[in-house]
Amino acid sequence: MISRMKFALAVLLLASAKVALAQDISSAGLPARSITKGAWDFGLLGGGGTGLGYAKQVQFVYAGGRIGRILTKDHGTGLRRGNFEWAVEMLPLYTVLMPTGTVYAGSFKPAVWRWNFTSGKTVAPYASIAGGILFSTRNLPPGNTSWVNFTPEAALGANIFLQRRKALKIEAAYVHHSNAGLSTYNPGYNASLFFTVGFSWFKPKE
Numbered sequence: 001m002i003s004r005m006k007f008a009l010a011v012l013l014l015a016s017a018k019v020a021l022a023q024d025i026s027s028a029g030l031p032a033r034s035i036t037k038g039a040w041d042f043g044l045l046g047g048g049g050t051g052l053g054y055a056k057q058v059q060f061v062y063a064g065g066r067i068g069r070i071l072t073k074d075h076g077t078g079l080r081r082g083n084f085e086w087a088v089e090m091l092p093l094y095t096v097l098m099p100t101g102t103v104y105a106g107s108f109k110p111a112v113w114r115w116n117f118t119s120g121k122t123v124a125p126y127a128s129i130a131g132g133i134l135f136s137t138r139n140l141p142p143g144n145t146s147w148v149n150f151t152p153e154a155a156l157g158a159n160i161f162l163q164r165r166k167a168l169k170i171e172a173a174y175v176h177h178s179n180a181g182l183s184t185y186n187p188g189y190n191a192s193l194f195f196t197v198g199f200s201w202f203k204p205k206e
Contacts, residue, residue, distance in 0.1 A: 030161035031124035032074070035116050038205025041068035041087060043169060045198030052191040055141075058098050060192065062107065064091035074118055081119045082126075087112040089132070096140060105136035107151060116159075124159045124167070134177065141187055146179035149188070159200055169198040 035041075046063035050056065068087030076082060091107040109132030117125045132151040139145040157171030172195055178188035 029119070029121040030164055030167075031116070031118040031120055031122075031159065034161065034165045034167070034202040034204075035070055035083065035085075035118050035124055035159070036202075036204055037070050037073040037083065039070045040203040041066070041070065041085060041200055042203065043068075043198050043200040045089075045169065045196050046093075047171075047194055047196035047198075049173075049175065049192050049194035051189050052193060055189040055192065058096065058141075058189060058192075060194065061093070061095045061097070062091045062194075063093040064089060064107070066090070066112070066198075068112070068114070070116070079117065079119055082115050082117040085112075085114040085116055085126075087114060089130070094134060094136075096136070098142070100142055103136050103138050103140055103142075105134050105140070107132050107134045109133075109151070122161045124161070126157055126159070128155045128157070129153070130155070139183075140177065141189065143187075144183060144185045145187065146182040148182055149177045149179050152176050153194075155194075157196070165202045165204075167200045167202070169196070169200050171196040171198075 043066040049060040051058035066087050066089040068085045070083055070085050072084045074081050074083050089109040089112055094105040094107045096103045109130050112130040114126050114128035130153050134149040134151050136147050139147050153173045153175040155171050155173035159167035159169055161167040175192045175194050179186050
C-alpha cells in the first residue's frame with residue numbers, strides 16, 4: 001500500500017513539474033523563445049547613411065544579408081538578461097554617392113559581435129560591434145587613396161517580433177571608413193551614421 005502511495009505521489013509531482021514548465025515556457029516572451037543558444041539567425045537587410053563632419057555631402061546606400069549563431073545561453077537577470085551572438089554580414093550592394101560621382105562597392109563583415117537582450121515580450125534590443133572590409137570599383141575617398149577600406153562600427157538596434165522566430169530589425173550604427181595605411185594618403189570617412197532595416201528568421205538548434 002505504501003509503495004503504491006509513493007508511486008502515485010511521484011507521478012503527481014512529475015505531472016505538476018511538467019505543467020509548471022509548460023506554463024513557464026508559454027509565459028516567456030517571443031525573444032526568449034526565439035533567440036536561444038544554438039539557434040541560427042538568418043536575415044535580409046538594407047539601408048542608407050550619411051557622412052558626418054567634412055564628409056557630410058557623402059551618402060551611402062547598401063543591401064545584403066546576414067547569418068548569425070547564438071553561442072551562449074541567457075545570462076543576467078531582469079532587463080540585463082541576454083546572450084551573445086556571432087554573425088557574418090555580406091553587402092554586395094554598397095553604393096557611395098559623392099558630389100564628384102558615384103562609386104560602387106561591396107562589403108564583407110566576418111565579425112559582428114552582438115549582445116541580445118531577451119527579457120522583453122516582443123522586442124529584443126541589442127548592442128553590437130563589427131569589423132568589415134569594403135572593396136570598391138574606384139579609390140575611396142577619391143584621389144591617391146585605396147580601393148580597399150576597413151569599416152569598424154558600433155551599433156544599437158532591436159528585433160521586433162511579429163511572431164515566434166520572425167522579427168523586423170531596426171538599427172543605427174556609427175561607421176568608420178579607413179584604408180589603414182594601405183596607401184600614402186588615408187583621409188577616410190572618419191564618421192558616418194547608418195540606418196538599417198531588415199527581417200530576421202531564427203532557427204533553433206535541432
